[in-house]
Amino acid sequence: MATVLVIDDEDMVRLVLRQFLERQGLEVxxxxxxxxxLRALRANAVDLVICDLIMPRADGIGTIMHIRRAMPAMKIIAISGGGRSHAMELLKVAEQMGADHTLGKPFTRDQLRALVGVCLPDRQMAVPPPHPR
Structure with a gap:
């Protein structure tokens, strides 16, 4: 089972991501x-990191840079919603600093599912049922 580390200062964001990813058969x-x-990354075997950019104490850009230096092959998705234009600028910086992919908040389940699928190609993601017509 693949393991995803979710780094975000908002409890509700972590809860929603945990529930979604666990339904996809991933450990969170x-x-x-x-x-x-970074402590959790050192203590656990992790396959993918999803990291918010705007957080108190240790922000996402510095965290992504540290992960990229220490673990060059780690897959990283950066997420941010801190003001639409500011978030887009931060997401571009995150890619320059080592994030493999970025998502602006709010994002859809399908967008997240697609990026997790790209980052974990050996992991079959659950396909949602078709919408009723």
Whole structure:
């Protein structure tokens, strides 16, 4: 089973991501900020990191840079919603600093499912049932 580390300071975001990812058959580890995320990464076998960019104490950009230096092959998805134009600028910086993919909040389940599928190609993601007509 693939393991995803979700780093976000918002409890509700972590809860929603955990529930969604677990329904996809993934194991989820949570961290409230970059420092806690880096400790969790050192203590666990992780296949993918989903990291918010705007967090107190240790922000996402620094966390992504640290992960990329320490674990060059780690797959990283950066997420942010801190003001639409500001979020887009931060997401571009996150890609320059090592994020494999980015998502602006709010994002859809389908967008997240697609990126997780790209990052974990050996992991079959659950396909949602078709919408009733």
């Amino acid at each position: 580890i949570e961290a409230q900020d970059g420092d806690e995320g």
